[in-house]
Amino acid sequence: MKRNIITTGDGSKTIQIQDWEEQYHSVHGAVNEAYHVFIDKGLEYHTNKAIRILEIGFGSGLNALITLIESGKNGRVVDYTGIEAYPVSIEEVLQLEYIETLNAEAYRKQFFEMHKCAWGIKTKLTSHFTFLKQKKDFQEISDTSLYDLIYFDAFGARVQPELWTEIVFDKMYKALSANGVLVTYAAKGSVRRAMQSVGFVVERLPGPPGKREMLRALKV
Numbered sequence: 307m308k309r310n311i312i313t314t315g316d317g318s319k320t321i322q323i324q325d326w327e328e329q330y331h332s333v334h335g336a337v338n339e340a341y342h343v344f345i346d347k348g349l350e351y352h353t354n355k356a357i358r359i360l361e362i363g364f365g366s367g368l369n370a371l372i373t374l375i376e377s378g379k380n381g382r383v384v385d386y387t388g389i390e391a392y393p394v395s396i397e398e399v400l401q402l403e404y405i406e407t408l409n410a411e412a413y414r415k416q417f418f419e420m421h422k423c424a425w426g427i428k429t430k431l432t433s434h435f436t437f438l439k440q441k442k443d444f445q446e447i448s449d450t451s452l453y454d455l456i457y458f459d460a461f462g463a464r465v466q467p468e469l470w471t472e473i474v475f476d477k478m479y480k481a482l483s484a485n486g487v488l489v490t491y492a493a494k495g496s497v498r499r500a501m502q503s504v505g506f507v508v509e510r511l512p513g514p515p516g517k518r519e520m521l522r523a524l525k526v
């Protein structure tokens with residue numbers, strides 16, 4: 307499917323899938339959304355100093371990059387796994403200009419290493435950040451108690467309803483350790499009910515700019 311680079315409401319860029327009229331991030335602000343949903347409501351909320359993160363949809367690597375930047379500021383030790391079936395190209399990553407937008411020159415080498423490193427091999431990017439990407443379909447995830455925090459960043463239920471089901475959230479629930487947390491930008495009632503039906507306790511939180519609410523699901 308054809309992908310374009312577009313500029314969002316906060317001036318940062320994202321990828322748009324033309325045929326689906328769907329974006330990798332919010333059109334109201336890619337960086338603002340990523341920080342609000344995944345850092346403020348996810349990483350900052352979880353209390354583990356050493357934390358294992360699973361990202362559902364590595365995509366452009368924006369969430370991984372801001373996690374690398376933020377964990378470096380406060381001494382968190384991160385073990386990051388990104389799942390992706392349809393990787394973006396290095397040309398697209400360059401056009402997104404995330405290093406420039408985030409003023410993150412100190413992390414340029416590590417960010418491109420995320421994109422260029424081999425699938426399935428864990429890489430130590432800094433003394434506090436290890437990174438693994440797996441090229442597979444989300445439906446193939448069968449891990450048990452392996453992660454503390456999940457960034458659930460799939461395309462919306464409008465275009466991929468099969469990813470917002472009890473079957474997938476059951477996999478997420480099982481993949482989390484006790485006291486695990488899942489955050490997502492989505493807020494639909496059907497999504498919340500699917501999460502609850504597999505055992506999550508779900509909170510509705512204020513959403514990023516342009517969105518009233520988002521969800522945080524807890525494995526208690």
Ligand SMILES: C[S@@+](CC[C@H](N)C(=O)[O-])C[C@H]1O[C@@H](n2cnc3c(N)ncnc32)[C@H](O)[C@@H]1O
Nearest residue numbers: 363364365366367368369391392443444459461
């Ligand atoms: C909303 S985008 C993720 C954005 C990403 N978190 C970022 O920061 O750029 C959703 C991602 O899921 C991937 N994807 C879609 N369906 C998938 C599937 N069934 N299995 C694995 N990856 C999938 C897409 O290729 C895309 O990169």
